[in-house]
Amino acid sequence: MNRRNTPTKEAVLNLLSNSKKALSQDAIEKQLDIKINRATIYRVLNRFCEDDMVHRIVAEDGKQYFAICKKCEKPEDVQYHFHFRCLSCDTIECLQVPVNYAVPNGYQVQSANCVLTGTCSDCSQAVG
Amino acid sequence: MNRRNTPTKEAVLNLLSNSKKALSQDAIEKQLDIKINRATIYRVLNRFCEDDMVHRIVAEDGKQYFAICKKCEKPEDVQYHFHFRCLSCDTIECLQVPVNYAVPNGYQVQSANCVLTGTCSDCSQAVG
DNA sequence: CATTTATTGCGAATAAGTTGCAATAATACA
DNA sequence: TGTATTATTGCAACTTATTCGCAATAAATG
Numbered sequence: 001m002n003r004r005n006t007p008t009k010e011a012v013l014n015l016l017s018n019s020k021k022a023l024s025q026d027a028i029e030k031q032l033d034i035k036i037n038r039a040t041i042y043r044v045l046n047r048f049c050e051d052d053m054v055h056r057i058v059a060e061d062g063k064q065y066f067a068i069c070k071k072c073e074k075p076e077d078v079q080y081h082f083h084f085r086c087l088s089c090d091t092i093e094c095l096q097v098p099v100n101y102a103v104p105n106g107y108q109v110q111s112a113n114c115v116l117t118g119t120c121s122d123c124s125q126a127v128g
Numbered sequence: 129m130n131r132r133n134t135p136t137k138e139a140v141l142n143l144l145s146n147s148k149k150a151l152s153q154d155a156i157e158k159q160l161d162i163k164i165n166r167a168t169i170y171r172v173l174n175r176f177c178e179d180d181m182v183h184r185i186v187a188e189d190g191k192q193y194f195a196i197c198k199k200c201e202k203p204e205d206v207q208y209h210f211h212f213r214c215l216s217c218d219t220i221e222c223l224q225v226p227v228n229y230a231v232p233n234g235y236q237v238q239s240a241n242c243v244l245t246g247t248c249s250d251c252s253q254a255v256g
Numbered sequence: 257c258a259t260t261t262a263t264t265g266c267g268a269a270t271a272a273g274t275t276g277c278a279a280t281a282a283t284a285c286a
Numbered sequence: 287t288g289t290a291t292t293a294t295t296g297c298a299a300c301t302t303a304t305t306c307g308c309a310a311t312a313a314a315t316g
Contacts, residue, residue, distance in 0.1 A: 060239070
């Protein structure tokens with residue numbers, strides 16, 4: 001199952017690389033210049049996740065969001081970080097805030113999905 | 129919009145009260161003795177959440193799970209806590225582990241949804 | 257250039273959750 | 287205790303996110 005390079009793959013990866021926010025399939029489809037099928041976008045994203053190039057966030061709305069962030073490049077340092085969902089501008093971003101936890105004996109953690117929801121700094125300021 | 133007491137409401141509340149795990153609508157429907165419509169269960173659960181009797185967790189599977197836990201009784205102390213999703217026994221439970229975070233300036237947090245996924249203590253031991 | 261097979265598009269399927277509407281039943285009050 | 291008010295319920299239909307089967311397309315390899 002060797003991976004192949006396709007325009008689709010490149011386009012999605014570019015978009016994610018240049019985005020400061022985590023993107024949903026929906027958002028990706030809208031922002032792409034080229035028309036790519038919904039199912040294809042999901043498949044490309046799922047492959048990225050399998051290959052650990054991208055991480056997946058599930059927000060309180062139950063939707064999946066995808067992000068590449070600088071911290072992902074040094075996973076030893078900050079394996080899991082908080083995400084922030086802004087209800088005002090409806091975006092999700094990676095925070096430079098590590099997730100610290102100490103689970104009770106016997107629990108084995110394989111992954112963490114931590115999302116804080118509220119108003120981001122941009123939108124908080126916009127009020128004043 | 130005063131709340132009324134109904135058998136449905138009581139049954140769901142009882143189930144949640146006696147459950148050590150967070151339950152999905154699906155699980156609730158199955159565990160109930162009486163047959164209650166899917167939509168009704170959701171409406172009852174949503175009302176519980178509005179009234180702060182129950183809290184809602186969204187897991188990595190994108191599904192909603194509902195729980196009453198002791199910590200919820202003293203929300204000042206431990207407002208947010210981690211949840212644990214066990215892939216082995218397919219359950220979600222509240223951990224007595226508080227969520228600590230320090231968001232950057234300007235961010236306003238309204239809620240937190242933090243789920244750790246892996247193998248719970250029961251299932252970890254089951255291997256040996 | 258030909259072969260292999262990963263990738264794509266399409267349509268349909270699945271699953272979670274919500275909504276409109278009419279019927280039912282819990283509460284308040286005469 | 288009977289009646290009016292309206293919260294709650296069941297049903298069916300709808301929405302939205304995500305996946306899947308399948309045939310067609312197009313990377314990679316040699």
